[in-house]
Amino acid sequence: MHKLAVVIRREFIERVRTKWFLIGTLLGPVFMGLVIVMPIMLAERGGAERTVIVLDATTGGFGERVSAAVAQLPKVSVTRRTVPLEQIEETATDLAREVGTTPLDGILLLTDNTVEDGTAEYRGANVSSMTDMRMLEATLRATVFAERLRREGVDPGIVGRAQIRVDLATVKIRDGKVTGESGAASFAVAYAIWLLLYIAILLYGVQVLGAVVEEKASRIVEVLVSSLRPFELLAGKVIGVGAVGLLQMGIWLGTAKLLVDNRATVARMLGQSGEAAAAVGSFSMPPVPAATIVIALVYFLLGYFLYAAMFAAVAAMVNTEAEARQAQTPVVMLLVIPSLLMVGLLNNPDGQMAYTLSMVPFTSPIAMPVRWAAAPVSLGEVGTSIAILLVTILAITWVAGRIYRVGILAYGKKPGLRELVRWVKG
Amino acid sequence: MRDPVVEIQSVTKRYGDFAAVSDLSLMIPRGSVYGLLGPNGAGKTTTIRMIMSIIYPDEGKVALFGGRGDGKDQSHRIGYLPEERGLYKKMKVIDLLIFLAEIKGEPRAKARAGAQAWLERLGLGDWALKKADDLSKGMQQKVQFIATVLHEPELLILDEPFSGLDPVNTQVMKDTVVDLARRGTTILFSTHIMEQAERLCDAVCIIARGIKVVDGPLAEIKRQHGGSNLIVAAERSVALDRILSDTRLVKRADSYGNYAELELAGGAKPQDVLEMLVREGVSVTRFEIAEPTLHKIFIDLAGPQAQPAEVAHA
Numbered sequence: 001m002h003k004l005a006v007v008i009r010r011e012f013i014e015r016v017r018t019k020w021f022l023i024g025t026l027l028g029p030v031f032m033g034l035v036i037v038m039p040i041m042l043a044e045r046g047g048a049e050r051t052v053i054v055l056d057a058t059t060g061g062f063g064e065r066v067s068a069a070v071a072q073l074p075k076v077s078v079t080r081r082t083v084p085l086e087q088i089e090e091t092a093t094d095l096a097r098e099v100g101t102t103p104l105d106g107i108l109l110l111t112d113n114t115v116e117d118g119t120a121e122y123r124g125a126n127v128s129s130m131t132d133m134r135m136l137e138a139t140l141r142a143t144v145f146a147e148r149l150r151r152e153g154v155d156p157g158i159v160g161r162a163q164i165r166v167d168l169a170t171v172k173i174r175d176g177k178v179t180g181e182s183g184a185a186s187f188a189v190a191y192a193i194w195l196l197l198y199i200a201i202l203l204y205g206v207q208v209l210g211a212v213v214e215e216k217a218s219r220i221v222e223v224l225v226s227s228l229r230p231f232e233l234l235a236g237k238v239i240g241v242g243a244v245g246l247l248q249m250g251i252w253l254g255t256a257k258l259l260v261d262n263r264a265t266v267a268r269m270l271g272q273s274g275e276a277a278a279a280v281g282s283f284s285m286p287p288v289p290a291a292t293i294v295i296a297l298v299y300f301l302l303g304y305f306l307y308a309a310m311f312a313a314v315a316a317m318v319n320t321e322a323e324a325r326q327a328q329t330p331v332v333m334l335l336v337i338p339s340l341l342m343v344g345l346l347n348n349p350d351g352q353m354a355y356t357l358s359m360v361p362f363t364s365p366i367a368m369p370v371r372w373a374a375a376p377v378s379l380g381e382v383g384t385s386i387a388i389l390l391v392t393i394l395a396i397t398w399v400a401g402r403i404y405r406v407g408i409l410a411y412g413k414k415p416g417l418r419e420l421v422r423w424v425k426g
Numbered sequence: 427m428r429d430p431v432v433e434i435q436s437v438t439k440r441y442g443d444f445a446a447v448s449d450l451s452l453m454i455p456r457g458s459v460y461g462l463l464g465p466n467g468a469g470k471t472t473t474i475r476m477i478m479s480i481i482y483p484d485e486g487k488v489a490l491f492g493g494r495g496d497g498k499d500q501s502h503r504i505g506y507l508p509e510e511r512g513l514y515k516k517m518k519v520i521d522l523l524i525f526l527a528e529i530k531g532e533p534r535a536k537a538r539a540g541a542q543a544w545l546e547r548l549g550l551g552d553w554a555l556k557k558a559d560d561l562s563k564g565m566q567q568k569v570q571f572i573a574t575v576l577h578e579p580e581l582l583i584l585d586e587p588f589s590g591l592d593p594v595n596t597q598v599m600k601d602t603v604v605d606l607a608r609r610g611t612t613i614l615f616s617t618h619i620m621e622q623a624e625r626l627c628d629a630v631c632i633i634a635r636g637i638k639v640v641d642g643p644l645a646e647i648k649r650q651h652g653g654s655n656l657i658v659a660a661e662r663s664v665a666l667d668r669i670l671s672d673t674r675l676v677k678r679a680d681s682y683g684n685y686a687e688l689e690l691a692g693g694a695k696p697q698d699v700l701e702m703l704v705r706e707g708v709s710v711t712r713f714e715i716a717e718p719t720l721h722k723i724f725i726d727l728a729g730p731q732a733q734p735a736e737v738a739h740a
Contacts, residue, residue: 227526
């Protein structure tokens with residue numbers, strides 16, 4: 001027991017002392033700060049005045065109505081210029097030269113065809129801005145819709161009422177109670193959990209791989225196993241690296257909370273105007289229920305143990321770091337596959353696929369917390385999933401331990417499947 | 427009564443169909459310097475790993491310090507320098523030494539003081555706070571050796587300790603080993619270099635292809651397996667040549683004209699040769715009964731010519 005503690009301490013201290021730990025720990029919050037501030041900056045940029053020229057070759061006042069509607073959009077200034085249909089292309093080409101050099105962002109080309117078959121063209125510097133384009137398109141669609149109804153003789157008053165916007169507020173119910181979480185917030189939390197768990201399990205699992213290969217490649221391992229049982233060495237390594245992981249995650253989550261709680265101050269410090277900073281401050285962050293955090297942490301630890309054992313077994317089979325990088329692929333794939341299916345899971349957290357992913361032990365460490373955050377999951381299901389995971393961890397650790405025990409002293413060719421079976425049996 | 431520190435009884439270790447060690451028995455008395463000798467691939471490292479309980483025998487048993495507990499339980503009483511040795515490259519030398527002593531069960535403070543003292547003794551005092559990676563290969567070898575002896579083991583196991591050492595370190599290592607032996611540490615070391623074994627060991631065990639060829643005190647082995655060897659130097663003469671080619675007396679002669687190394691024929695005694703030389707009037711300048719070298723015994727017993735005998739043995 002004392003020896004195990006010595007191994008854990010070495011693993012922990014030597015890791016925490018490295019430059020990479022320091023850099024990673026510092027860069028984490030900087031990165032998160034950016035994640036928080038970036039949308040603010042983008043919002044700020046989006047808030048800048050857009051200048052748009054509407055080239056109007058329509059008849060019957062449609063161009064005016066479009067201009068008026070576009071002018072209703074926040075922070076857009078519109079100038080309408082009527083041109084004969086045959087000159088519209090020429091004028092647009094002339095104006096295009098001014099885009100970017102003068103305060104002109106884009107040109108909207110309207111003809112009578114716009115109403116007939118719904119085609120219009122926008123040329124501008126901001127076409128890659130999804131938000132701008134979506135707003136412009138929505139405005140245009142609504143105006144064309146109204147125009148067509150008007151031409152069919154429908155009362156403009158009725159048209160106006162027909163276009164009243166619908167806002168669907170989504171509120172999550174968990175265990176029969178209205179939670180106050182919005183649908184978007186649940187989605188955001190689930191997404192964040194997926195990202196965090198995926199990165200954390202992969203990051204620290206691969207560190208165990210590196211640690212085992214280092215000992216083998218530097219040939220210190222034989223000295224170690226003359227004093228320690230291989231399992232003590234393996235367990236010490238996994239626990240030590242895991243402790244570093246928890247510490248780093250703790251620092252990250254702590255700073256993240258600090259940053260979020262003081263986001264207005266942070267925004268101000270980063271040179272945002274007082275008004276924008278206040279807007280950031282009032283932007284509500286999705287609340288994360290304590291149960292979700294507990295579930296995520298439990299699954300992080302279980303998932304880390306499962307993958308660390310597999311990474312250690314892989315590392316014990318190879319001789320060098322380069323070989324390890326190749327050999328780890330199957331294990332990494334086990335982690336990547338549920339990530340690829342994650343979008344489907346988030347879209348339908350009650351579906352058959354989501355259920356299966358949250359039960360299969362290799363995918364459940366990520367899938368179950370994500371499901372939990374996105375949709376109501378019964379505690380019974382969580383219990384079953386954890387039980388399956390625990391049994392798998394025991395089995396995998398046993399197999400990995402036996403491969404490790406033989407592998408750390410076996411140099412040379414990578415073992416084939418038959419030899420691996422002999423290692424495990426032996 | 428000699429008190430065995432290591433006792434191996436009829437141990438066999440197989441890897442698949444290949445027997446790395448077959449039915450090996452040996453006994454290492456307390457306080458001795460014991461050589462485990464054999465060509466590469468003879469099973470020396472396998473035997474040592476079984477003593478350390480890094481691997482376990484398929485048959486037979488290994489008893490340490492009179493029988494209680496295996497190599498893992500007794501690891502704090504043993505210092506082990508494997509053939510393939512390394513260090514944590516990124517660790518500071520002193521921290522590394524403390525860690526390696528701590529997993530032997532040494533208290534931290536004692537390990538620190540001991541490590542510093544050993545570093546001073548081997549001329550590495552200024553390097554304690556450097557990373558292992560910054561040390562030269564020779565210095566790393568010294569650090570590995572310190573890690574082996576830091577916890578004051580009763581039994582020191584050195585697997586090919588001199589391989590890869592530069593001459594200066596070889597000398598330092600040899601002096602230290604001799605010093606520890608003088609103070610009562612039992613030493614087991616494996617080598618395929620017979621000259622070292624001959625100078626250092628009290629007793630040896632020669633193995634080849636996993637099978638014991640011979641073991642026991644060095645002097646006894648020499649007596650039993652050395653045969654009779656003579657070195658004769660004399661003035662060149664026809665009589666000398668005649669005597670050297672007399673197959674009743676000489677089995678094999680390695681003659682240089684006026685200098686010859688002889689292996690006597692069965693039943694012939696050195697005195698018979700001397701008598702003949704005197705009778706024939708050869709003017710002898712040197713006549714010496716040579717002790718056989720361990721090297722020669724080793725080649726005779728474990729070399730290529732010895733193969734048929736071993737197969738018969740197995």
